[in-house]
Amino acid sequence: MTAPAETPSSPASDRQTHGFQAQVRELLKLMIHSLYSHREIFLRELISNASDANDRLRFAAISAPELLERDAELSIRIDADPEAGTVTVVDNGIGMTREEAVANLGTIARSGTAEFFRSLSGERQKDSQLIGQFGVGFYSAFIVAERVEVLSRRAGAPAEAAVRWESNADGEFTVETVTREARGSAVKLYLKPEAKEFADHFRLRGLIRRYSDHIAFPVRMRKEGEAALEYETVNQATALWTRPRAEISAEEYRQFYQHLAHDFSEPLAWSHNRVEGKREYTSLLYVPGRAPFDLWQRDAAHGLKLYVKRVFIMDDAEQFLPLYLRFIKGVVDSSDLPLNVSRELLQREPEVEAIRGSLTKRVLDMLTKLAQDEPEKFATFWTEFAPALKEGVVQDAANRPTLLALLRFASTHEATEEPTVSLAQYVARMKPGQEHIYYVVAENVRAARHSPYIERLAEQGLEVLLLGERIDEWMMGQLEAFEGKRFKDVARGDLALGPLEAEADRNRREAALKESKGLLKRVKDAVGERVIEVRISTRLKDSPACLVRAEDDLGAGMRKILAAAGQKVPESKPALELNTDHPLVKYLEKLADADRFQALAVLLYEQAELAEGGELGDPAEFVQRLNRLLVELAAGHTA
Ligand code: ADP
Numbered sequence: 001m002t003a004p005a006e007t008p009s010s011p012a013s014d015r016q017t018h019g020f021q022a023q024v025r026e027l028l029k030l031m032i033h034s035l036y037s038h039r040e041i042f043l044r045e046l047i048s049n050a051s052d053a054n055d056r057l058r059f060a061a062i063s064a065p066e067l068l069e070r071d072a073e074l075s076i077r078i079d080a081d082p083e084a085g086t087v088t089v090v091d092n093g094i095g096m097t098r099e100e101a102v103a104n105l106g107t108i109a110r111s112g113t114a115e116f117f118r119s120l121s122g123e124r125q126k127d128s129q130l131i132g133q134f135g136v137g138f139y140s141a142f143i144v145a146e147r148v149e150v151l152s153r154r155a156g157a158p159a160e161a162a163v164r165w166e167s168n169a170d171g172e173f174t175v176e177t178v179t180r181e182a183r184g185s186a187v188k189l190y191l192k193p194e195a196k197e198f199a200d201h202f203r204l205r206g207l208i209r210r211y212s213d214h215i216a217f218p219v220r221m222r223k224e225g226e227a228a229l230e231y232e233t234v235n236q237a238t239a240l241w242t243r244p245r246a247e248i249s250a251e252e253y254r255q256f257y258q259h260l261a262h263d264f265s266e267p268l269a270w271s272h273n274r275v276e277g278k279r280e281y282t283s284l285l286y287v288p289g290r291a292p293f294d295l296w297q298r299d300a301a302h303g304l305k306l307y308v309k310r311v312f313i314m315d316d317a318e319q320f321l322p323l324y325l326r327f328i329k330g331v332v333d334s335s336d337l338p339l340n341v342s343r344e345l346l347q348r349e350p351e352v353e354a355i356r357g358s359l360t361k362r363v364l365d366m367l368t369k370l371a372q373d374e375p376e377k378f379a380t381f382w383t384e385f386a387p388a389l390k391e392g393v394v395q396d397a398a399n400r401p402t403l404l405a406l407l408r409f410a411s412t413h414e415a416t417e418e419p420t421v422s423l424a425q426y427v428a429r430m431k432p433g434q435e436h437i438y439y440v441v442a443e444n445v446r447a448a449r450h451s452p453y454i455e456r457l458a459e460q461g462l463e464v465l466l467l468g469e470r471i472d473e474w475m476m477g478q479l480e481a482f483e484g485k486r487f488k489d490v491a492r493g494d495l496a497l498g499p500l501e502a503e504a505d506r507n508r509r510e511a512a513l514k515e516s517k518g519l520l521k522r523v524k525d526a527v528g529e530r531v532i533e534v535r536i537s538t539r540l541k542d543s544p545a546c547l548v549r550a551e552d553d554l555g556a557g558m559r560k561i562l563a564a565a566g567q568k569v570p571e572s573k574p575a576l577e578l579n580t581d582h583p584l585v586k587y588l589e590k591l592a593d594a595d596r597f598q599a600l601a602v603l604l605y606e607q608a609e610l611a612e613g614g615e616l617g618d619p620a621e622f623v624q625r626l627n628r629l630l631v632e633l634a635a636g637h638t639a
Contacts (some may be wrong), residue, residue, distance in 0.1 A: 043087075080200070093184045096373040138187075239310060265332070267381060409439075520578070535575055540577065543587050545585070585604075599629060
């Protein structure tokens with residue numbers, strides 16, 4: 001018998017038991033119960049960690065070559081013992097100290113962890129997708145193992161300062177200091193009885209080729225045959241992005257995405273490019289199939305994986321894409337940046353600025369192509385990421401025309417509430433003489449469709465874009481024109497239809513203007529300082545009244561956002577527009593009783609405020625007023 005390679009240095013004294021962080025316990029439970037259909041991903045995750053550990057050592061060795069000791073060829077080894085039912089993933093990378101093992105393999109330090117737990121639904125199918133997206137990492141070992149043992153020695157640490165970590169996922173783990181000659185980590189899984197198949201060499205080779213072919217380090221297994229002690233490389237062992245495009249299959253691109261993004265769903269599109277000449281770099285960018293749960297947290301980790309001349313430099317290099325493209329996953333490998341480049345340096349490097357410009361274009365090209373060639377996939381993209389692109393339309397003035405062309409809207413032209421109409425389609429359908437792209441913003445698309453502001457336009461057959469997301473009022477307020485056609489919020493300012501107004505409408509309006517001077521003044525006196533003016537409407541057909549704000553005033557949506565954020569909402573008064581064709585307004589005109597006139601006029605104002613999506617200053621008073629009128633009405637009926 002050979003002596004064990006690792007021996008406890010002080011058996012009784014320094015063995016410690018720790019409890020897992022509560023979230024780890026929860027994650028373990030979820031994984032064990034939800035990921036039963038994706039069990040094999042544990043291997044991809046552990047090989048991925050091994051590859052990261054090797055990457056990190058190679059990076060550290062740039063400034064401290066002695067860390068490589070006498071073992072400079074970085075690789076990964078998979079050992080399996082079908083009889084014992086064990087699989088071991090071994091790397092010779094950076095390794096962990098005892099303290100690091102306790103911190104890294106007992107807690108989850110990732111940002112967005114809290115959101116992740118909040119977004120769980122309790123439904124297996126959905127949650128298993130989410131877990132995949134969260135990145136199960138090391139803990140995925142417990143999908144197939146009843147016990148996991150990690151031996152690790154940090155590069156540069158003495159053999160006696162190695163660590164042995166062990167757990168059977170029952171809420172606790174133990175650590176003890178051991179002696180280990182080999183640098184790096186060995187993660188040994190004692191497979192559950194129902195997962196013993198994963199100790200089979202043939203099965204393991206298949207999985208390595210399938211999931212880890214593109215890992216830049218050789219992944220080795222023992223050669224077949226009895227008692228063979230030699231190892232052979234099972235994967236391609238070249239970083240995927242360094243290979244020529246023509247040689248890479250779609251399946252390989254997908255697998256690489258899953259490794260990169262820790263996401264087992266499929267990407268919608270990718271773009272792989274090598275730039276040569278004055279500037280040299282390779283990029284591989286992916287559009288994920290769904291938004292991460294922390295997309296709306298602007299400080300959540302994002303950015304590309306940065307390599308310099310094939311050497312891994314950092315994760316989440318956010319300088320290579322604008323913030324609004326934070327959902328893009330990918331790799332950039334530069335031949336020009338220095339190996340010791342830091343985050344601070346990246347911010348100042350003109351080279352990075354130039355790459356960022358080109359990568360932004362590449363992403364937008366990829367999306368434009370997706371919209372043209374695969375509208376269904378683009379629709380999925382839009383459902384997941386629309387608000388991010390809407391941020392972009394405002395922030396990225398240089399690419400605004402391209403971004404505008406990617407926007408999709410619900411519209412009065414379509415029955416659906418789904419956003420399917422592009423601005424190009426809108427413009428192509430514009431009526432002769434129509435100068436504006438009309439739009440209305442409300443709480444949601446349904447409310448926009450029923451908005452009083454679009455009644456006349458709809459009757460006239462003029463298409464109106466229907467917007468209903470939080471970001472929409474802000475975005476549209478920043479936009480000027482598309483293909484020379486100016487945007488017009490139909491709820492603001494003067495909606496002069498000019499030659500588009502039907503002649504009968506114009507005649508009626510002009511006549512009303514003359515006849516209603518007295519009414520307008522009485523209504524203004526009744527509603528008082530609530531409005532700047534009372535006038536006759538060009539927009540209404542079925543509703544009696546609406547509120548209209550000036551072009552540069554904040555709308556109801558922005559007012560609510562500001563108020564919710566505790567900010568001061570600037571004072572501004574709307575105009576009250578009346579529809580003199582409406583029976584209620586006609587009734588009002590004839591009403592002699594001053595109190596009733598007052599009550600009904602204010603009620604019209606309050607209704608209009610509600611329809612605008614605003615909030616009443618005194619809702620109880622509104623209800624009382626309404627009920628008084630209804631009681632009179634009821635009394636009239638019974639009398
Ligand atoms: P992630 O890799 O997403 O950070 P994991 O749960 O997979 O999350 O791993 C947690 C941490 O444990 C890693 O960030 C790393 O610091 C450490 N770790 C895991 N495996 C290894 C390994 N083979 N060598 C060195 N450190 C490792």
